[in-house]
Amino acid sequence: MFNKQEDRISSQQTIKQANSKLVFKLIDQHDGISRAQIANITKLSPTTISSLTEELLTKELVHEIGTKIVRSSGRRPILLDVNEKGACFICMDLQQRGYYLGIYNLKCQLISGQLYNLDNYDELGKSLVATSKQLLKKEKISKDKLLGIAIGAPGIIDESHKRVLSSTIIPITENNLFYEQLIKNFPLCQIELVNESSLAAYAEIVFVNEIRHLRNLLYIDIHTGIGAGIIIDGNIYRGPHNLAGEFGHISIDIRGPLCKCGAKGCLEMLSSIPAINKKLPKYTLQEIQSRYDELYMDVTVVVNKSAKYLAYGINNAVNLLNPEAVIIGGQITIFGQKYLSEVIKVFKEISLGQNKDLPILLSQVEGNAVTLGGARYLLDRILIR
Ligand SMILES: [Zn+2]
Structure with missing residues (x-):
C-alpha cells in the first residue's frame, strides 16, 4: 500500500533538492549574483531563495562576497559566489606505471597534484587511499570536506560496478578491489570511475x-x-x-x-x-x-x-x-x-x-585534462545536475 504522506514528503524533498541545485548552478555560473537576481531568473519566491541560499551558506558551499554597485539609490544587494574552500574533490588518472592524483577545490582549481609510481598494480587501492590521505593532511583539508573522488582509467569500464574490465594500457584486472578500498576509507564520498578520454573531453568542452x-x-x-x-x-x-x-x-x-x-x-x-x-x-x-x-x-x-x-x-x-x-x-x-x-x-x-x-x-587544456575533467564531472553530478 502506498503511503500518501510519505510520497508527498519525498516529492517535496526532490523538488527542494532540484531547486537547491538550480540555485547553486546559477551562483557557479556568475561572478557574484544576488538573491534577487536568482529569484528573478528562477521565478522562485524570494522566501524560497532565501532559505535555499541559507542552507548552501550553512554547508559552506557558497559565501557572500560583498555588495554590487547599482545606479539606483537604495540598498546594495549582497552577492553570492561559490566558496572554493567549502569542499574539494580528489581526482586520479590511472597510467601505465602509476597514477596522477590531484586535489581540486570547489571551483575546480588544482590545489595540489602529483605523479605516483606503482610497482605492483595490485596495490592500487592501498596506494590511492594512502596518497589521498597524505595529500589531504598536507593541504590541511579535513576529510569531511571531500565531496567526491573521480578515477579516470584507460580501458573498458563497468561504471556501475566500478570495475576496469580490461585495459591494454594499465596492468589491471577485473578483480582489482581499488574501489572497495576507497569507499571503505571515504564512505561519505561519491566515487566515480569513468573512461579517461571521456573526462579529458569533458574538461575540454567545459574549460576551453x-x-x-x-x-x-x-x-x-x-x-x-x-x-x-x-x-x-x-x-x-x-x-x-x-x-x-x-x-x-x-x-x-x-x-x-x-x-x-x-x-x-x-x-x-x-x-x-x-x-x-x-x-x-x-x-x-x-x-x-x-x-x-x-x-x-x-x-x-x-x-x-x-x-x-x-x-x-x-x-x-x-x-x-x-x-x-x-x-x-x-x-x-x-x-x-x-x-x-x-x-x-x-x-x-x-x-x-x-x-x-x-x-x-x-587540445588546449593545461595540466592534467583527465583529473580536471573529473573534478568538473563530480561538481556537476553532485551539486548541479
Ligand atoms: Zn583493434
Whole structure:
C-alpha cells in the first residue's frame, strides 16, 4: 500500500533538492549574483531563495562576497559566489606505471597534484587511499570536506560496478578491489570511475573558451593507445555497455597489421605513438619530434602517414556523429600544429560538404585534462545536475 504522506514528503524533498541545485548552478555560473537576481531568473519566491541560499551558506558551499554597485539609490544587494574552500574533490588518472592524483577545490582549481609510481598494480587501492590521505593532511583539508573522488582509467569500464574490465594500457584486472578500498576509507564520498578520454573531453568542452559554447564534441586521445571521448548534448556518451569511443579499433585498412583486438588495420596500429616508434626504431620520441620539426624526410613520411590515417578515422567518426568540433589530445600533440595541418589537409580532401569547415583543433587544456575533467564531472553530478 502506498503511503500518501510519505510520497508527498519525498516529492517535496526532490523538488527542494532540484531547486537547491538550480540555485547553486546559477551562483557557479556568475561572478557574484544576488538573491534577487536568482529569484528573478528562477521565478522562485524570494522566501524560497532565501532559505535555499541559507542552507548552501550553512554547508559552506557558497559565501557572500560583498555588495554590487547599482545606479539606483537604495540598498546594495549582497552577492553570492561559490566558496572554493567549502569542499574539494580528489581526482586520479590511472597510467601505465602509476597514477596522477590531484586535489581540486570547489571551483575546480588544482590545489595540489602529483605523479605516483606503482610497482605492483595490485596495490592500487592501498596506494590511492594512502596518497589521498597524505595529500589531504598536507593541504590541511579535513576529510569531511571531500565531496567526491573521480578515477579516470584507460580501458573498458563497468561504471556501475566500478570495475576496469580490461585495459591494454594499465596492468589491471577485473578483480582489482581499488574501489572497495576507497569507499571503505571515504564512505561519505561519491566515487566515480569513468573512461579517461571521456573526462579529458569533458574538461575540454567545459574549460576551453573557444569551444565551451558547443554541446557536441569528439575528443581523440592519442598516446600508447587511441581512445575517444564523445560529448553529446553536453553529456558524456559511452553507450549502454560503456564501449562507445573505442576509436583506436576503427579499422582503416583491412589489409593492415593485425591488432590485438583481432581486426586488421585498426587506427591504433597505424596512428598511435607506438605505431610511429615501431617504424622509426633508432630514434626516441623526442628525436622524432625534433626531426619532424626540422623536416627530415625519413621522419616526415612516417609521422605524416600517421596524420593521414588519423584524418580517415576522423572522417569516419564525423560522418557518423556530426560533431561541432574535433579535438586532438594526448602525447601526439608533441608534433604540434604541423601534424594538425596535415590531418586537416587530408580531412578536407575526403570529408563531405559542410564537414570540410569543421573545426579540428589541438587540445588546449593545461595540466592534467583527465583529473580536471573529473573534478568538473563530480561538481556537476553532485551539486548541479
Ligand atoms: Zn583493434
